[in-house]
Amino acid sequence: MNRTPLSQPTSRSDSSPVNGGAKGRLMTSQTSDLDTFEHETRARIAASTDEAALEAVRVEALGKQGALPGLMRTLGQMSPQERAVMGPRLNGLRDSIVEAIAVKRAALAEAALEARLKAEAVDVTLPAPPAYRGAIHPISRVMEELARICGEMGFTLEEGPDIETDFNNFTALNFPEKHPARDMHDTFFFHPGPDGTRRLLRTHTSPVQVRTMLKQKPPIRMICQGRTYRCDSDATHTPMFHQMEGLVIDRTTNMADLKGTVTALVRAFFEVDELIVRFRPHFFPFTEPSAEMDVRCDRSGGQLKIGTGADWLEILGCGMVHPNVLRACGLDPEEWQGYAFGFGVDRMAMLKYAIPDLRDMFANDVRWLRHYGFSPYVLPGLAEGVG
Ligand code: PHE
Numbered sequence: 001m002n003r004t005p006l007s008q009p010t011s012r013s014d015s016s017p018v019n020g021g022a023k024g025r026l027m028t029s030q031t032s033d034l035d036t037f038e039h040e041t042r043a044r045i046a047a048s049t050d051e052a053a054l055e056a057v058r059v060e061a062l063g064k065q066g067a068l069p070g071l072m073r074t075l076g077q078m079s080p081q082e083r084a085v086m087g088p089r090l091n092g093l094r095d096s097i098v099e100a101i102a103v104k105r106a107a108l109a110e111a112a113l114e115a116r117l118k119a120e121a122v123d124v125t126l127p128a129p130p131a132y133r134g135a136i137h138p139i140s141r142v143m144e145e146l147a148r149i150c151g152e153m154g155f156t157l158e159e160g161p162d163i164e165t166d167f168n169n170f171t172a173l174n175f176p177e178k179h180p181a182r183d184m185h186d187t188f189f190f191h192p193g194p195d196g197t198r199r200l201l202r203t204h205t206s207p208v209q210v211r212t213m214l215k216q217k218p219p220i221r222m223i224c225q226g227r228t229y230r231c232d233s234d235a236t237h238t239p240m241f242h243q244m245e246g247l248v249i250d251r252t253t254n255m256a257d258l259k260g261t262v263t264a265l266v267r268a269f270f271e272v273d274e275l276i277v278r279f280r281p282h283f284f285p286f287t288e289p290s291a292e293m294d295v296r297c298d299r300s301g302g303q304l305k306i307g308t309g310a311d312w313l314e315i316l317g318c319g320m321v322h323p324n325v326l327r328a329c330g331l332d333p334e335e336w337q338g339y340a341f342g343f344g345v346d347r348m349a350m351l352k353y354a355i356p357d358l359r360d361m362f363a364n365d366v367r368w369l370r371h372y373g374f375s376p377y378v379l380p381g382l383a384e385g386v387g
Contacts (some may be wrong), residue, residue: 135373168207201229213329251340287319316343
């Protein structure tokens with residue numbers, strides 16, 4: 001194991017006669033052996049290229065079974081004179097080897113760190129790798145498109161909270177107390193507060209109409225977009241979905257303005273100029289008269305195509321603002337009138353971008369997002385086309 005042949009010091013029990021001359025020679029030869037040992041060990045330390053090699057040298061020289069401890073164990077058998085020379089010599093040798101190993105270990109660690117830093121260096125001036133960089137969700141995209149179109153038509157964008165009062169969501173919108181239309185909305189109610197009133201998750205974006213009329217003097221020309229909630233879940237319904245609402249309040253607005261506006265909006269959105277629409281009478285508590293708008297579509301061939309064809313597809317609700325709603329919002333129905341429209345944004349996105357299942361929209365599956373998402377660098381604009 002030991003590479004350096006070290007003669008063990010002669011013990012006192014040695015039969016050879018103990019005289020000064022013999023002892024002197026012995027000690028001289030031992031000391032020169034130790035010199036060689038020290039020299040070679042230092043050379044091996046210097047030649048160690050990694051931590052493992054250095055550790056092997058340490059174990060051979062200083063380990064329990066190593067050369068130096070072996071020699072130290074013989075000190076006890078030496079004559080006092082021998083010990084006086086060999087003791088300090090061996091201690092000094094051990095200390096110097098320990099130190100040489102420590103110095104080398106530090107140097108190796110530094111070199112290893114240096115190498116690692118070099119290997120892991122990142123050139124920040126290189127172009128980014130062609131990795132996936134995130135995308136705009138189709139719903140965000142569609143809301144942006146709709147906001148652009150309506151912005152061009154002179155609408156402002158308003159906002160309202162997801163948690164609403166019963167008054168804003170129902171009462172002010174002419175839903176009578178206990179009226180079945182409230183149940184129609186499958187509302188998520190919160191527990192009643194200390195004053196007995198229940199807050200709720202808004203079931204449509206129409207409460208933002210109320211908020212806007214309460215805070216702003218007409219004429220009003222606003223849209224709002226956002227999350228809405230109904231306790232409903234299947235292939236075409238999720239408990240959370242998105243709506244967009246439009247409201248115009250002025251002195252002479254009429255049903256023709258409403259039809260022209262929503263037709264233009266839908267044509268711009270689907271980018272089909274010849275899009276054929278029709279209005280069917282309907283009921284909403286907050287509009288009178290009320291209508292639903294259908295667009296022409298083609299379901300033949302298993303694929304839904306918007307614009308032409310023999311079928312109709314319902315896409316939005318609308319009507320003239322009910323006088324009771326105007327009154328609840330502090331407006332005189334003799335002076336002001338208006339129209340409103342509202343629709344599901346998710347459905348619009350599905351129709352425009354051929355997304356088959358509504359629930360996938362909110363599953364956060366990155367493969368879906370990659371497929372249906374939009375580049376954040378290409379914003380919709382009317383000049384370039386909104387789609
Ligand atoms: N709030 C209605 C709904 O959620 C849509 C609508 C809005 C209808 C505005 C008419 C006017 O179904």
